[in-house]
Amino acid sequence: MLCPKCRSPKGQVMDSRVAKKGFAVRRRRVCRKCGYRFTTHEEICAENFTVLKRDGRREPFARAKLEQGIRRACAKRPVTEERIALMAEALAAEIEALRLAEIPSRVIGEKALARLRVEDQVAAVRYASVFRRFMQPEDFDAETASLRAG
Ligand SMILES: [Zn+2]
Structure with a gap:
């Protein structure tokens, strides 16, 4: 996952938290290049419609x-x-x-x-x-x- 600020691919997960009763995961990440902190959200893909x-x-x-x-x-x-x-x-x-x-x-x-x-x-x-x-x-x-x- 690229850093949204400097586009460096060198991100690191600081914290993972289960959300939506276990059907999603939120991750706090930090960019090791510029130090920017951001959150990503992972969910089960609903593409099967x-x-x-x-x-x-x-x-x-x-x-x-x-x-x-x-x-x-x-x-x-x-x-x-x-x-x-x-x-x-x-x-x-x-x-x-x-x-x-x-x-x-x-x-x-x-x-x-x-x-x-x-x-x-x-x-x-x-x-x-x-x-x-x-x-x-x-x-x-x-x-x-x-x-x-x-
Ligand atoms: Zn960065």
Whole structure:
């Protein structure tokens, strides 16, 4: 774990404490380079949830699939492979934080779109065109209109 202050990997755990009735661990860490103290939180990964698709089918959530969709939208755009991985990582964390056993694919799509809008407008429009394929055509018009306005 990198130090949030100086990014040194030389951290040391000073104290570990069980939290959430044994389902989580909090650790106090100190950076051996700059002396900065910070806390990390470890929890059981809730990644094992189900995606409820538009057609009513269910499938297990796959981070790789989400990342692939983002990568496809970013093709030939100035978005690095590292940024794409970070976006997928952040999205998975965001989805996990919802703590839902079942999550509609529409919700995942909207969240991915929100991140892409910040990252690259063209990639966002591409993603929207795939993601909203079965939705109202005016949604797509609104997306391109907001791109022209921006
Ligand atoms: Zn440090």
